[in-house]
Structures are given as C-alpha cells and as structure tokens.
Amino acid sequence: MTGVFGFAAxxxxxxxxxxxxxxxxxxxxAENGAxxxxxxDDAYKANRAAPEPCLFESLADIKRxxxxxxxxxxxxxxxxxxDVIATLTTLARGQDRAVDIMSVDKDFYQMLADPRVRVLNTMLAENRRSIDGAAVRARFHVSADQWPDYRALTGDPSDNIAGIRGIGPMTAARxxxxxxxxxxxxxSLIRPSWGEQWEQALRWREMIRLDxxxxLPDDLLTGQATDAMPRAAHLLETLDLW
Structure with missing residues (x-):
C-alpha cells in the first residue's frame, strides 16, 4: 500500500x-490506450516494461x-x-478557465500556446516548475505550437520515438x-540523409500531437472547486487498506 499512500499524500x-x-x-x-x-508505429512505447500485476490492484485502490x-x-x-487531458483542457478553455496540467510529460507543452494554460512540474526547482509558452520558447527556442514538429525531429525517448538521425535540439530549433x-x-536546408527519414518524421509528429x-461525458467539468483531501493515512484506514 506504499504506492497508494504516496499517491494520496x-x-x-x-x-x-x-x-x-x-x-x-x-x-x-486506459489499458488499451496506446x-x-x-x-x-509498432516501436511506440515498446521500450516500456510490462506493468507488474500488482499495479492494477494498486490502481483500483487509488480510485477508491x-x-x-x-x-x-x-x-x-x-x-x-x-488525450483526455488535452480534451479537458480544451473544454475548460472554451469556458474561459485557466488550467494547470500537473505532469512531467513534455508533450503537454503543445497546449501552452494558450496563455491560460500552464504545465506544473513539481519535480523541478520551485522557480522553474510552472511552465508556460514563454518558458518553452526561452528554453527550446521554438513556440508551443511547434512542439510536435520539434519533438518529431529530435525524438522522444520516453515514447521510443527516435527522431531524425543527426538532428539535435539546436538544429531542430534552427x-x-x-x-x-x-x-x-x-x-535547401534539408540534408539528403534527413530527407530519407522525413516521411517518418511526419508520422511521428501526428503521433505526438494530442487529440x-x-x-467524453458531458458533465465531466462542473466548475466546482474540489475540497481539500483528508490526510492519506485517514483515507487508507477508512478503506481498511492499512
């Protein structure tokens, strides 16, 4: 139950x-989401280990x-x-609501073209953990709406997307x-060796683009503030998980 406790805390x-x-x-x-x-591309996420059987039990407890x-x-x-998060973000923007996406996944940077959206990465130093479109441009020298193109060129190891051989971050931004x-x-700027991989890069970009x-169900977003959670120990004790 350590993982469930840690998640709740x-x-x-x-x-x-x-x-x-x-x-x-x-x-x-979703289990079949990918x-x-x-x-x-059958290489997509093929580098990830199969989940341990106990993970599904833990997920059920987390949902409880x-x-x-x-x-x-x-x-x-x-x-x-x-894709669900991207859709929820789009729906919230349609209601003129600000959105913080708490994630370490850089794919969400493509959502930051809208100034009402930020990515919150609590793994970063406190002065860097709130990321907006300006922060993406300052660090990577591309705009938020160019992120799928940039990632298709440079690759995304977490999703096992290789990127074009010979193109790194600086070259992609240029x-x-x-x-x-x-x-x-x-x-004129595309080298012959890059051109051979260009069609694959276009496919990668479409995979990186969020849907x-x-x-989704119509009533997902209520506009009502979520109450503060009880302490993790209380939740696990109430559910007899401890």
Whole structure:
C-alpha cells in the first residue's frame, strides 16, 4: 500500500499548494490506450516494461481513495490519458478557465500556446516548475505550437520515438525558425540523409500531437472547486487498506 499512500499524500500536498479553490481532475491511461498510436508505429512505447500485476490492484485502490476523497477521475476506454487531458483542457478553455496540467510529460507543452494554460512540474526547482509558452520558447527556442514538429525531429525517448538521425535540439530549433512546421522548412536546408527519414518524421509528429476532441461525458467539468483531501493515512484506514 506504499504506492497508494504516496499517491494520496502527494496529490493532497499538490492540491493544497497549487490548486486550492480549483476543480481537480485525475486522469488515467486506459489499458488499451496506446493501441492506436502503436498501430502507426509498432516501436511506440515498446521500450516500456510490462506493468507488474500488482499495479492494477494498486490502481483500483487509488480510485477508491479518490472516490472517498471526492476527487473526480476518469479512465476513458481506448484513450491515452494525455488525450483526455488535452480534451479537458480544451473544454475548460472554451469556458474561459485557466488550467494547470500537473505532469512531467513534455508533450503537454503543445497546449501552452494558450496563455491560460500552464504545465506544473513539481519535480523541478520551485522557480522553474510552472511552465508556460514563454518558458518553452526561452528554453527550446521554438513556440508551443511547434512542439510536435520539434519533438518529431529530435525524438522522444520516453515514447521510443527516435527522431531524425543527426538532428539535435539546436538544429531542430534552427530549422523551425525558417518555417512554422515541417512542411514549411525550405528544402535547401534539408540534408539528403534527413530527407530519407522525413516521411517518418511526419508520422511521428501526428503521433505526438494530442487529440483534443476525445468523446467524453458531458458533465465531466462542473466548475466546482474540489475540497481539500483528508490526510492519506485517514483515507487508507477508512478503506481498511492499512
């Protein structure tokens, strides 16, 4: 139960520190969520170890903890959690609401073209953990809406996307400075060895792009602030997990 306790304790801490008075949502990957992207490239996430059997039991307990704490959560069948989060973010933006996405996943940087959206990475130093579009440009020298193009060129080891051989971060930023997206990069700047991989890069970009139109239940976003969670020990004790 250590993992369940840690999850509840960290979520409570993050809520109190960063989301007090806001609506909180927890999103899970569906077990078959990566199937569509893996169908485009069978290397997608193939570097990840198969989950331990006990993980599914822990996830069930985490969901029970969230229910007891009145924290809303969703696991949409057939969907990766990233796409669900992107869709929820888009819906909230349509209601003119600010959104913080708590994640270490850089794929969410593509959502930061809207100044109402930030990524919160609590693994970073306190003065760097709130990331917006300006921070992406300052660090990577590309705009938020260029992020899928940039990542297709440089690769994404966490998702087992190789990127184009010979193109690193500086070269990718320089190429994208000449054109908004891969299609606008002048052919004169593309080396023959890169051109051989270009079609694959276009496929990678579409895999990296988040789906902001996942079909979700109509009543997911209530606009009501989430109450502060009880302490993790209390939640586990109430559920007889300790």
């Amino acid at each position: 960290l979520l409570r801490k993050a809520h109190l520190a960063h989301a007090d008075g806001h609506e909180v949502f927890v999103v899970f990957d 199937a569509a992207r893996a169908g485009e 903890v969230l229910d007891l704490a009145s924290v809303r959560w969703i696991e949409q069948d057939g969907c990766e959690g990233d 190429l994208l400075a000449h054109g908004g997206h891969l299609e606008q990069i002048p052919q 902001c139109k996942v079909e």
